[in-house]
Amino acid sequence: MYFYPFFDPTMLIVIPGLLLALYAQAKVKFTFARFLRVPAQQGVTGAYVAREILREQGLEHVVVEMIAGELTDHYDPRGQVLRLSPEVYRGTSLASLGVAAHETGHALQHATSYLPLNIRNGLVPVVNFGTTMALPLFFIGFLFRFASLIKLGLWFFALAVLFQVVTLPVEFNASRRAIALLEGYNFIAPPEVSGTKKVLKAAALTYVAALVVSLLQFLRLLVISGALGDRD
Numbered sequence: 395m396y397f398y399p400f401f402d403p404t405m406l407i408v409i410p411g412l413l414l415a416l417y418a419q420a421k422v423k424f425t426f427a428r429f430l431r432v433p434a435q436q437g438v439t440g441a442y443v444a445r446e447i448l449r450e451q452g453l454e455h456v457v458v459e460m461i462a463g464e465l466t467d468h469y470d471p472r473g474q475v476l477r478l479s480p481e482v483y484r485g486t487s488l489a490s491l492g493v494a495a496h497e498t499g500h501a502l503q504h505a506t507s508y509l510p511l512n513i514r515n516g517l518v519p520v521v522n523f524g525t526t527m528a529l530p531l532f533f534i535g536f537l538f539r540f541a542s543l544i545k546l547g548l549w550f551f552a553l554a555v556l557f558q559v560v561t562l563p564v565e566f567n568a569s570r571r572a573i574a575l576l577e578g579y580n581f582i583a584p585p586e587v588s589g590t591k592k593v594l595k596a597a598a599l600t601y602v603a604a605l606v607v608s609l610l611q612f613l614r615l616l617v618i619s620g621a622l623g624d625r626d
Contacts, residue, residue, distance in 0.1 A: 395560050396609075398517045398590055404614045404617050404618055405614070407610050407611075407613055407614040407617065408607065408610045408611055408614055410606075410608060410610065411430075411603065411606040411607035411609070411610040411611070412608050414602075414603045414606055414607070415600075415603040415604065415606075415607050416525075417603070418596075418599040418600045418602070418603035419587075419600060419603075420598065421467070421596045421599060422596040422597050422600055423465075424596075425489075425592055425593055425596035426465065426489050426493075426593060426596070427489075428489075429487060429488045429489035429492070429589050429590070429592065429593050430481060430485065430487045430489040430490065431487065432487055432488045432489070432586075432589055433486050433487055433488075433581050434486055434488055434490075434581065434583075434586060435582075435586065436469070436580070436581055436582070436583075437486050438486060438491075438581060439483065439484055439485060439486055439490065440483055440484070440485055440486075440490040440493065440494030441458055441460070441478060441481040441483045441484070441494065443491050443494045443495055443498070443576070443581050444458045444478065444494045444495070444497070444498045445458050445478055446576050446579065446581075447495065447498045447502075447564070447579065448476075448498060448501065450579065451502055451505070453501060453502070453505055455474065456474050456475070456476055457473075457474065457475045457476065458476045458478065458483075459475060459476070459477055459478070460477070460478055460479070460480055460483040460484075461477040461478065461479060462479075462480070463479055464479055464481065465479060465493075466479045467479050467482050467493050467494070467496075467497050468497060468500075469497050469498075469500035469501050469504070470526075471500075471504045471511075471515060474501070474504070476498060476500075476501055477497075478493070478494055478497065479493075480508065482494050488586055488589045488590045488593065489590075489593045491576060491581055491582060491590065492572060492576070492590040492591075492593040492594050493593065493594075493597075495571075495572035495573075495575050495576050495581070496568050496569055496571075496572040496594055496597070496619070497568075497577055498572070498575070499567070499568035499570075499572045500564075500568050500570035500574070501536055502571060503564065503567065503568060508567065508593055509598075510560050510563045511564050511565045513560050514557065514561055514564055517553065517556065517557045517560065518557075520553055521553055521554055521557045523550075523556055524550035524553045525550070525551075525554045527547070527550055528539055528547050528548075528554065528626070529547065529551070530547075530551035530553040531543050531544075531546050531550065532544055532547025532548065532549035532551070532615055532618075533547075534617075535547060536618060536619070544619050547615070548615060548616070548619065550611075551611070551615060552612065554608060555605075555608045555609060555612050558601070558604055558605040558608045559605060561601055561604075561605070562601055562602065562605060564597055565597075565601050566598060567596040569591075569595075569597075569598060572588065572590075572594060573587065573591060573594070576590065597608060
């Protein structure tokens with residue numbers, strides 16, 4: 395296998411995943427924008443929904459605050475803070491309520507020690523270091539024929555792939571909780587369930603795409619390491 399100065403043929407392996415990731419990003423933005431224009435019948439805000447669910451679940455200590463940006467919503471388990479973007483925090487749309495309930499679902503996962511979330515949180519420090527070092531170690535090992543560095547880079551990257559795998563059940567479960575909570579507390583009417591689900595499914599696709607990209611990149615690294623073995 396040959397590697398040209400301006401073209402690495404192994405990149406072809408990753409291209410389908412990158413296309414899927416671009417599609418997923420476009421879909422989540424389009425779907426979010428579409429249902430951001432659809433007001434929920436109850437007329438309550440995302441912040442209100444989040445606080446009410448937390449109160450009903452006995453988690454009043456979890457702080458709900460606004461954070462700048464678009465689709466920057468997340469739950470911080472360390473500070474037990476639920477941060478919502480302005481359109482979600484102040485919004486009364488199906489998109490706003492769906493995203494707010496989804497992030498609240500993560501707070502409930504944390505409170506109930508949901509196993510996949512615990513595993514993912516436990517992987518975070520290692521993955522943060524590993525994702526930074528995986529490719530440099532791999533390619534330094536490849537350039538200088540250090541098999542141990544190549545293997546170390548592959549192991550670090552494998553941990554990143556594992557992180558993406560564990561992330562899927564965490565996100566899917568949070569979305570299922572969100573729909574159940576929104577219906578259970580009558581924040582959305584039966585005809586509004588379908589639209590809310592579409593928002594959450596579009597968001598979930600971005601995590602599926604991230605996993606596909608990681609798997610294909612890992613396959614690419616295996617191909618490159620195999621090429622080194624063929625040349626030795």
